[in-house]
Amino acid sequence: MDKKQVAIVGAGVSGLLACKYRLSKGFHPIVFDTEPDIGGVWAKTIKTTTLQTPKTLYQFSDFPWPTSVTDVFPTGQQILDYLRSYATHFGLIPHIQFHSRVKGISYDGPSSETWSLWNGTGEPFPPEGKWNVTVESTQTAITQVYTVDFVILCLGRFRGFCDSMPGKIQGCSKHTGIPYRKRAR
Numbered sequence: 001m002d003k004k005q006v007a008i009v010g011a012g013v014s015g016l017l018a019c020k021y022r023l024s025k026g027f028h029p030i031v032f033d034t035e036p037d038i039g040g041v042w043a044k045t046i047k048t049t050t051l052q053t054p055k056t057l058y059q060f061s062d063f064p065w066p067t068s069v070t071d072v073f074p075t076g077q078q079i080l081d082y083l084r085s086y087a088t089h090f091g092l093i094p095h096i097q098f099h100s101r102v103k104g105i106s107y108d109g110p111s112s113e114t115w116s117l118w119n120g121t122g123e124p125f126p127p128e129g130k131w132n133v134t135v136e137s138t139q140t141a142i143t144q145v146y147t148v149d150f151v152i153l154c155l156g157r158f159r160g161f162c163d164s165m166p167g168k169i170q171g172c173s174k175h176t177g178i179p180y181r182k183r184a185r
């Protein structure tokens with residue numbers, strides 16, 4: 001079978017999930033992340049940050065928290081460890097390319113319909129047409145173009161949010177109305 005290539009941008013929770021499920025469907029995913037590690041925001045939170053959501057509501061349906069994590073609101077480090085275990089357990093790490101910033105994405109192929117539909121054709125994998133993903137190494141500044149059949153964006157909403165903490169930008173210590181430091185230990 002022709003293995004479809006799927007580019008996934010971002011190796012946070014969303015990107016890991018996207019990668020796991022693409023693999024389970026027999027696709028060939030390649031995940032790009034600017035950072036040197038998985039985890040997205042959880043790789044960047046300050047030490048005292050804990051989950052605000054009870055852990056039972058913040059877990060992979062097919063990979064429960066380890067019994068060693070007894071707190072209802074695990075720490076950022078525990079979350080990161082959990083994500084690493086997930087990625088290792090499902091063999092995701094070899095599919096992730098770190099230090100890789102996606103700088104541009106373009107579609108090369110016929111598009112017969114409006115762009116509110118996938119690929120402009122309404123088909124996830126049109127018979128013709130590919131996506132060109134331009135990726136720059138943050139280590140060497142070398143740019144490479146990857147040609148794939150489908151692209152999934154898992155960029156996150158809070159990029160830069162953690163970098164600005166604590167308190168460099170007014171209001172930045174709050175998220176969904178709950179002050180982070182109230183959960184500080």
Ligand SMILES: Cc1cc2nc3c(=O)[nH]c(=O)nc-3n(C[C@H](O)[C@H](O)[C@H](O)COP(=O)(O)OP(=O)(O)OC[C@H]3O[C@@H](n4cnc5c(N)ncnc54)[C@H](O)[C@@H]3O)c2cc1C
Pocket residue numbers: 009010011012013014015032033034035038039040041042045049050051052053058100101102103154155156157158159161162175180
């Ligand atoms: C401090 C903090 C506490 C939070 N607490 C909770 C909580 O208790 N409960 C809850 O449900 N949610 C919480 N969230 C929300 C959290 O963002 C999500 O739960 C989840 O971790 C988001 O994952 P993600 O993969 O969508 O995005 P992210 O974790 O942001 O990952 C996106 C990834 O994309 C990469 N990326 C972005 N652009 C590019 C590019 N151009 N090229 C390559 N890579 C790129 C980034 O480097 C990053 O690794 C919290 C967020 C923050 C910041």
